[in-house]
């Protein structure tokens with residue numbers, strides 16, 4: 420198991436067991452039950468501080484990656500703004516005590532209610548995505564709500580090298596105002612003249628899980644003439660920095676990404692304050708999901724299926740994007756893993772696969788704890804309760820202390836919306 424995929428403050432106890440943030444994972448399983456997400460809190464804090472050092476205090480954590488009140492409070496304490504893409508994300512960040520002026524409101528289809536809430540609360544920035552949204556903001560301001568500071572999201576016409584579902588910078592996109600079509604110029608002109616918007620900058624986000632730093636550089640170069648012409652004070656390059664999920668993958672650090680982006684902006688003559696919105700690169704590697712093995716089925720000549728007590732409801736990424744993950748036993752982190760298995764969940768779907776080609780030690784047995792690393796982003800946040808499986812709890816560990824920040828869903832929770 421490549422140890423660099425584990426959270427930063429992971430160690431191996433004398434008996435070979437995994438310890439994260441000073442807490443033994445087997446003890447956490449006894450205390451909280453499985454499955455559960457465990458986050459190394461200092462890892463999260465370090466990444467947030469790294470982002471602020473790279474991009475300054477305007478840098479926003481993309482809360483879609485993982486959000487609960489503890490996480491919102493944590494990134495706020497470390498000096499980041501928060502990118503919220505819906506009224507729900509805004510509500511959670513506000514409930515955590517994050518001041519509205521530290522929020523950046525996103526969304527390609529913000530509703531009237533969401534915009535009303537954003538204006539009434541006084542969010543720091545709204546990233547405007549369409550002409551219809553401009554109409555709605557103008558109507559709300561005409562109705563007496565305060566004028567918001569806005570950035571316009573521009574689609575630069577750049578194909579990021581990533582999965583089709585998470586590319587956003589190409590011309591054929593539901594996001595932003597297209598540069599090639601002329602919509603970007605028209606929108607900037609309108610926002611500039613509108614008395615219902617205070618236009619402060621341009622925003623671009625080319626996609627997520629992008630490894631090729633050159634794609635980001637290209638976006639900067641493409642937008643530089645626009646940014647420079649208008650002389651706006653802010654330029655956000657969005658998020659999207661890729662992270663390593665499996666053996667052999669390597670990613671840039673936030674510091675390296677920041678250095679390349681800032682240099683690219685300088686090279687393109689951009690004098691605006693450059694900011695960014697990392698999500699995955701803050702949260703993904705900070706967490707591990709821990710399951711219990713319930714069933715092992717050997718299909719001779721075919722494969723071995725290992726079923727755990729979670730699945731596509733706590734990590735839909737393998738099903739959605741064919742994403743790969745590693746598997747290991749927290750009781751024997753550094754052990755050889757000669758046995759090939761397919762790790763599956765407990766849902767009524769053949770596609771409910773967590774790891775298509777996983778490797779485990781030969782002595783894997785029913786009742787073992789089994790973990791998948793790098794599950795801190797787009798796991799809990801994209802989870803569901805398909806099959807009425809209960810959503811797992813989230814535990815933050817630090818210096819030997821474990822605190823429950825999201826409790827496990829209960830059967831009563833499943834019934835609370837039924838009328």
Ligand SMILES: Cc1ncc(COP(=O)(O)O)c(C=O)c1O
Pocket residue numbers: 481484502525624626627628657658659660696697698699700
């Ligand atoms: C507008 C915007 N900003 C930031 C992000 C965060 O991206 P990532 O988690 O890849 O850093 C996303 C998601 O891709 C996004 O849509």
Ligand SMILES: N[C@@H](CCCC[NH3+])C(=O)O
Pocket residue numbers: 483585627628736796797801
């Ligand atoms: N949910 C995607 C990323 C989408 C980013 C949101 N704009 C993933 O898990 O990779």
